[in-house]
Amino acid sequence: xxxxxxxxxxxxxxxxxxxxxxxxxxxxxxxxxxxxxxxxxxxxxxxxxxxxxxxxxxxxxxxxxxxxxxxxxxxxxxxxxxxxxxxxxxxxxxxxxxxxxxxxxxxxxxxxxxxxxxxxxxxxxxxxxxxxxxxxxxxxxxxxxxxxxxxxxxxxxxxxxxxxxxxxxxxxxxxxxxxxxxxxxxxxxxxxxxxxxxxxxxxxx
Numbered sequence: 001x002x003x004x005x006x007x008x009x010x011x012x013x014x015x016x017x018x019x020x021x022x023x024x025x026x027x028x029x030x031x032x033x034x035x036x037x038x039x040x041x042x043x044x045x046x047x048x049x050x051x052x053x054x055x056x057x058x059x060x061x062x063x064x065x066x067x068x069x070x071x072x073x074x075x076x077x078x079x080x081x082x083x084x085x086x087x088x089x090x091x092x093x094x095x096x097x098x099x100x101x102x103x104x105x106x107x108x109x110x111x112x113x114x115x116x117x118x119x120x121x122x123x124x125x126x127x128x129x130x131x132x133x134x135x136x137x138x139x140x141x142x143x144x145x146x147x148x149x150x151x152x153x154x155x156x157x158x159x160x161x162x163x164x165x166x167x168x169x170x171x172x173x174x175x176x177x178x179x180x181x182x183x184x185x186x187x188x189x190x191x192x193x194x195x196x197x198x199x200x201x202x203x204x205x
Contacts, residue, residue, distance in 0.1 A: 001127050005043070005051040015043050018053055021129040024099060028124075032085040036124045047084035054084065055127045062112015065152070066105070071159045075111065076166065082109070082122050087146065091176045093104050094142045099131040102140040104153040146177060147189035148194045171195050 005014050018041045025036040037058040046052040065097035069078075086104060108126045113119055132140045150173055157164055174197045181190050 001057065002046060003053045003055070004046065004130055005053065011043055011051050014053060015041070018055070018128075021131060024133060025099070025124065025129065028089060028101070032089050034085050034089070034124060035084065035121050036041060037127070039127055051110075057063050057125070057127050059115045060110045060112045060123050060125065061115060062110045064107050064125070065156065066107035066109045068111070070143055070161060071156065071164075073160070073162075073164075075156075076160070076164055078111070078179075079153075079156050080166050082124045083149055084172045086149050087169075087173045087176045090142050090145050091179075092185045094180065097134055099133050100142055100145065101126075101146065102130045102137070104145045105148050117153045123166075125193065141189070143163075143180070143184070143187050143189040146180075147193045148174070149173065150177075150193040154196055154199075169178075173197055 005011055018193040022041075025039075028034050029036050037060060039055050039057045041053050042049060043053050062162075067191060072089055090100060090104075093096070103126055108124055109122050110125050111120060111122050113121070130140070134142070153166055153173070157166055174194070175191050177190050178199065181187065183193065185188060
């Protein structure tokens with residue numbers, strides 16, 4: 001994949017950012033068991049003579065979670081594990097004041113297998129990731145990332161043919177949200193997340 005470096009950007013800075021993102025994703029995979037597609041990038045001229053970052057990634061045969069119309073029963077445990085791991089990742093980032101992935105949402109995950117392999121897994125496929133330090137961007141915060149995870153969980157529950165509740169993930173995320181609300185009792189994204197997790201996923205008629 002190609003990403004053109006803009007005139008106001010420094011080539012070395014962009015390459016350093018890519019390398020940092022790769023390293024932080026590798027740490028996420030190692031510590032939390034969240035699969036990330038392998039990626040390697042190089043800076044060179046494109047066909048138009050522009051400086052660009054070319055990123056080679058594993059090809060995953062599957063569909064991202066946002067576009068999927070329906071989930072098979074086998075997905076329940078995989079989604080439970082994913083949302084629990086993501087919650088712990090952001091909880092630790094908040095506690096440790098470490099940089100965190102700022103674009104956590106269903107469309108960044110694909111369920112499928114690498115070409116040449118049979119085992120299906122959930123993979124992060126964000127090849128141009130942005131990581132943020134706490135307070136760096138008011139719109140990219142750990143609180144909003146947790147809010148997004150809770151929204152995605154509820155959305156995913158609704159894609160199973162039969163009524164499915166990702167109860168273990170709900171309980172894990174609720175515990176994390178409640179802990180953070182003790183320090184930020186008026187946090188809008190956390191209060192929204194708490195409300196989402198407290199609601200039943202039984203469809204209304």
